[in-house]
Amino acid sequence: MTQFSTRNISMMMDLYEMTMANGYFAHHETQPRVIFDIFYRKNPDEGGFAIFAGLEQMIEYVENMHFTEEDIAYFESLNLFSGEFLAYLKDFHFSGDIYAFPEGTVMYPNEPCVTVVAPLIDAQLVETALLALVNHQSLIATKTSRIVRAADGRAVSDFGARRAHNMDAAVYGARAAYIAGAVGTATVLAGQKFNIPVSGTMAHSWVMFYQDEYTAFKKYAEVYPDATVLLVDTYDVIHSGIPAAIRVAKEVLEPMGKRLKGIRIDSGDLAYLSKKVRKMLDEAGLEDCKIVVSNSLDEYTITSILRQGGQIDAFGVGERLITAKSDPVFGAVYKIAAVEYEGRYVPRIKVSEAVEKITNPGFKRVYRIYGEEGYAVADLIAGFDEVVDMSKPYRYVDPEKPWKNRFFENCTVKELQQLVVKDGKRVQPKRDLEEIRAYVKQQLDKEIWQEEQRFENPHKHYLDMSPDYYEMKMSLLHDLRG
Amino acid sequence: MTQFSTRNISMMMDLYEMTMANGYFAHHETQPRVIFDIFYRKNPDEGGFAIFAGLEQMIEYVENMHFTEEDIAYFESLNLFSGEFLAYLKDFHFSGDIYAFPEGTVMYPNEPCVTVVAPLIDAQLVETALLALVNHQSLIATKTSRIVRAADGRAVSDFGARRAHNMDAAVYGARAAYIAGAVGTATVLAGQKFNIPVSGTMAHSWVMFYQDEYTAFKKYAEVYPDATVLLVDTYDVIHSGIPAAIRVAKEVLEPMGKRLKGIRIDSGDLAYLSKKVRKMLDEAGLEDCKIVVSNSLDEYTITSILRQGGQIDAFGVGERLITAKSDPVFGAVYKIAAVEYEGRYVPRIKVSEAVEKITNPGFKRVYRIYGEEGYAVADLIAGFDEVVDMSKPYRYVDPEKPWKNRFFENCTVKELQQLVVKDGKRVQPKRDLEEIRAYVKQQLDKEIWQEEQRFENPHKHYLDMSPDYYEMKMSLLHDLRG
Numbered sequence: 001m002t003q004f005s006t007r008n009i010s011m012m013m014d015l016y017e018m019t020m021a022n023g024y025f026a027h028h029e030t031q032p033r034v035i036f037d038i039f040y041r042k043n044p045d046e047g048g049f050a051i052f053a054g055l056e057q058m059i060e061y062v063e064n065m066h067f068t069e070e071d072i073a074y075f076e077s078l079n080l081f082s083g084e085f086l087a088y089l090k091d092f093h094f095s096g097d098i099y100a101f102p103e104g105t106v107m108y109p110n111e112p113c114v115t116v117v118a119p120l121i122d123a124q125l126v127e128t129a130l131l132a133l134v135n136h137q138s139l140i141a142t143k144t145s146r147i148v149r150a151a152d153g154r155a156v157s158d159f160g161a162r163r164a165h166n167m168d169a170a171v172y173g174a175r176a177a178y179i180a181g182a183v184g185t186a187t188v189l190a191g192q193k194f195n196i197p198v199s200g201t202m203a204h205s206w207v208m209f210y211q212d213e214y215t216a217f218k219k220y221a222e223v224y225p226d227a228t229v230l231l232v233d234t235y236d237v238i239h240s241g242i243p244a245a246i247r248v249a250k251e252v253l254e255p256m257g258k259r260l261k262g263i264r265i266d267s268g269d270l271a272y273l274s275k276k277v278r279k280m281l282d283e284a285g286l287e288d289c290k291i292v293v294s295n296s297l298d299e300y301t302i303t304s305i306l307r308q309g310g311q312i313d314a315f316g317v318g319e320r321l322i323t324a325k326s327d328p329v330f331g332a333v334y335k336i337a338a339v340e341y342e343g344r345y346v347p348r349i350k351v352s353e354a355v356e357k358i359t360n361p362g363f364k365r366v367y368r369i370y371g372e373e374g375y376a377v378a379d380l381i382a383g384f385d386e387v388v389d390m391s392k393p394y395r396y397v398d399p400e401k402p403w404k405n406r407f408f409e410n411c412t413v414k415e416l417q418q419l420v421v422k423d424g425k426r427v428q429p430k431r432d433l434e435e436i437r438a439y440v441k442q443q444l445d446k447e448i449w450q451e452e453q454r455f456e457n458p459h460k461h462y463l464d465m466s467p468d469y470y471e472m473k474m475s476l477l478h479d480l481r482g
Numbered sequence: 483m484t485q486f487s488t489r490n491i492s493m494m495m496d497l498y499e500m501t502m503a504n505g506y507f508a509h510h511e512t513q514p515r516v517i518f519d520i521f522y523r524k525n526p527d528e529g530g531f532a533i534f535a536g537l538e539q540m541i542e543y544v545e546n547m548h549f550t551e552e553d554i555a556y557f558e559s560l561n562l563f564s565g566e567f568l569a570y571l572k573d574f575h576f577s578g579d580i581y582a583f584p585e586g587t588v589m590y591p592n593e594p595c596v597t598v599v600a601p602l603i604d605a606q607l608v609e610t611a612l613l614a615l616v617n618h619q620s621l622i623a624t625k626t627s628r629i630v631r632a633a634d635g636r637a638v639s640d641f642g643a644r645r646a647h648n649m650d651a652a653v654y655g656a657r658a659a660y661i662a663g664a665v666g667t668a669t670v671l672a673g674q675k676f677n678i679p680v681s682g683t684m685a686h687s688w689v690m691f692y693q694d695e696y697t698a699f700k701k702y703a704e705v706y707p708d709a710t711v712l713l714v715d716t717y718d719v720i721h722s723g724i725p726a727a728i729r730v731a732k733e734v735l736e737p738m739g740k741r742l743k744g745i746r747i748d749s750g751d752l753a754y755l756s757k758k759v760r761k762m763l764d765e766a767g768l769e770d771c772k773i774v775v776s777n778s779l780d781e782y783t784i785t786s787i788l789r790q791g792g793q794i795d796a797f798g799v800g801e802r803l804i805t806a807k808s809d810p811v812f813g814a815v816y817k818i819a820a821v822e823y824e825g826r827y828v829p830r831i832k833v834s835e836a837v838e839k840i841t842n843p844g845f846k847r848v849y850r851i852y853g854e855e856g857y858a859v860a861d862l863i864a865g866f867d868e869v870v871d872m873s874k875p876y877r878y879v880d881p882e883k884p885w886k887n888r889f890f891e892n893c894t895v896k897e898l899q900q901l902v903v904k905d906g907k908r909v910q911p912k913r914d915l916e917e918i919r920a921y922v923k924q925q926l927d928k929e930i931w932q933e934e935q936r937f938e939n940p941h942k943h944y945l946d947m948s949p950d951y952y953e954m955k956m957s958l959l960h961d962l963r964g
Contacts, residue, residue, distance in 0.1 A: 015682030162613035166650035200497030
């Protein structure tokens with residue numbers, strides 16, 4: 001299971017991280033500690049939330065980060081860096097702390113899912129790799145969750161490897177999809193690496209290799225009598241594929257005491273065909289034969305097929321899941337929030353013409369606030385050292401309506417970030433994928449309002465602030481204006 | 483440079499390849515040879531063509547394909563495969579032949595860019611990996627070529643790693659972008675692995691780390707006096723960033739005899755700001771200071787900015803390049819074209835309700851036909867053993883208008899596929915990336931009509947057929963109808 005870590009992932013960075021690090025090295029004998037937050041600004045597909053994924057790989061990356069002699073020689077060849085700095089890199093290891101949401105947490109825009117507290121150079125060098133890891137898996141987990149919700153209890157499997165953006169995208173995409181509720185993947189390497197259930201039967205090439213469809217199906221059933229799922233759309237689903245499949249069920253499987261497990265349709269009008277096929281199978285006494293469909297599916301086509309009464313037991317979802325086709329960029333960013341000065345963290349804020357791009361400054365904590373029924377009513381940002389006590393009414397500020405006097409009453413609270421890396425080393429046990437998957441499901445079943453889960457115009461989750469935190473942010477903005 | 487090959491890329495497959503292979507193994511003592519074609523059906527972004535990329539990685543993959551004991555143990559744990567088949571896998575190596583277009587070839591829908599001629603099991607097992615490799619790099623090369631064309635001679639650099647679909651997507655995406663005309667990348671690992679020029683200066687965090695913008699710029703210029711490019715949009719481009727940059731040029735660089743190399747704008751109205759900034763720089767005597775812009779660019783925004791008179795020297799293009807955001811799925815497929823029977827290849831055809839999904843059957847060759855001015859006027863498919871002689875008028879069939887009597891006259895012809903892998907081993911030297919990049923440029927400059935290169939409603943390249951090949955295809959369709 002070491003393929004990921006034996007690759008040269010340490011060099012996965014933007015060059016500017018090195019030019020900045022070399023500059024910091026030149027100007028500062030000891031590197032002050034700084035705080036960077038990772039957060040995103042907009043939910044994919046105009047949805048109500050995203051699912052935080054990729055944390056295990058982020059931890060693996062920072063724990064293994066180092067530069068080989070070959071790496072140093074490459075940097076030297078660029079003629080950009082001082083000899084002292086390159087010597088320093090030889091023994092470089094990431095020595096900072098990382099706070100993060102548990103993997104699988106439902107997250108919202110503008111709250112830090114990950115916070116890096118580290119010496120300046122350490123914090124700067126991990127920027128691009130951390131972002132690529134969180135962006136990719138959160139993108140696919142969020143997209144898959146939408147597809148799984150659209151399937152409304154029916155199985156969704158990842159069939160996307162061939163259209164993934166190269167091998168990592170297939171493998172870590174399958175991982176993210178499984179976290180978010182896919183029942184499995186077709187990608188063998190993902191199955192092997194992460195113990196995800198794998199499935200797969202035949203391609204059109206199997207059917208086309210043999211002289212006719214019946215022979216092809218028969219040959220398959222003879223080898224896999226307990227797992228016969230037949231691809232019925234190579235020539236003509238209704239006039240050829242299904243009749244041949246029924247004949248195999250009767251002539252090959254039944255004499256062996258076996259049942260035809262399923263058929264798959266990979267083209268055509270899936271709503272129409274599935275209804276027609278269901279009727280044909282039922283009339284042949286194959287009521288237990290499952291109907292699997294695939295071909296350019298996503299949450300929108302699945303919703304439409306089911307609304308038309310499509311008779312479908314399972315969806316194989318490929319390219320639109322593994323590339324998140326309708327919105328393939330997850331835009332998490334890495335922004336400096338504070339700089340250590342004389343033993344304390346001085347907040348930094350990035351202003352912008354666009355109000356929504358102003359960052360949330362300082363060392364802070366993120367809380368999820370739950371109402372009496374257990375549903376999350378808001379998230380809350382407060383200073384790192386503030387006490388957030390919900391045992392009595394708690395006054396908070398809605399930054400979009402700061403003039404209002406608002407209170408959380410009869411609420412419970414959970415802090416979302418946990419310390420996962422301390423002085424460069426993992427301090428939380430590696431979490432099992434099944435546990436992460438169950439955590440996602442539990443949140444969507446019991447904690448996240450249906451109004452946030454719908455696709456059209458979902459409810460916007462509140463991101464509130466403690467009064468002190470809000471005051472601090474406003475005073476920074478006032479100072480900058482001056 | 484072995485990171486790619488030391489990873490377990492052999493397990494990058496869909497499970498159905500294994501279930502089919504195990505089935506073929508059970509039914510056939512010797513595996514007949516088969517022919518599979520890789521082709522795609524639709525140009526991305528409604529463009530006129532695509533750029534074939536990823537071939538080097540495809541060759542590396544088939545040459546290194548093998549299964550470790552750990553892999554075999556994993557397959558055994560699935561309880562799907564026979565002991566004999568698993569024993570066979572222990573010594574499995576890909577033993578087939580591969581014909582392919584030279585990497586960087588401009589390609590069109592429905593012509594095979596890659597053809598695999600191999601024993602049935604070998605041909606089946608490589609399906610998903612080959613597709614993922616060709617789909618990803620062709621996607622990014624095709625997209626980048628569009629962006630480079632929009633930039634109209636100005637430099638385009640890949641800045642996308644953080645939004646790539648994981649690490650491979652960043653690294654091999656940078657490779658594909660460079661092939662297609664990007665001048666370089668910010669991704670260090672891609673620079674190191676493929677000797678691509680790298681660039682990068684500073685992030686907003688550098689500016690925010692210091693107490694003010696002038697100090698941040700000064701600190702940078704002191705370390706990089708020969709390569710000072712300043713990011714000027716952290717607070718306010720016009721009122722703060724550019725005045726501070728000009729002050730550094732005058733007070734820090736000029737006394738050292740150095741010039742300010744450039745400034746970068748990463749937000750706001752890039753057309754408006756670049757014009758205003760150009761004027762301010764020129765008035766300060768910094769006519770040689772380059773203006774670099776970034777922030778959600780693609781061929782459409784670049785075209786728009788330039789049409790508005792934007793004063794820009796270089797574009798840093800991130801998420802929309804590295805994810806091919808506007809059309810992130812490259813849909814190449816792997817379809818069986820022929821099966822060996824009694825020493826000859828019997829063609830196979832896949833029919834479909836959709837006429838454009840009917841495959842081109844049989845073992846064949848693809849030719850590019852050039853008119854007298856050197857521009858490619860059409861591509862031509864003919865049988866593998868046919869002679870295509872352009873020294874006299876050559877009759878061909880346009881499959882969309884087969885009733886017409888058409889001839890190529892005074893044309894030259896080039897065969898596009900070359901044998902690159904023979905009996906599982908590379909038989910062409912590894913091609914240098916610079917050579918591939920020059921080949922792309924030469925085609926776009928000299929061989930591909932501007933009418934095919936435009937973004938709106940480009941000319942559709944003809945894919946013609948030899949009369950014999952067309953007859954063969956039609957007779958297969960007639961046979962199937964019967």
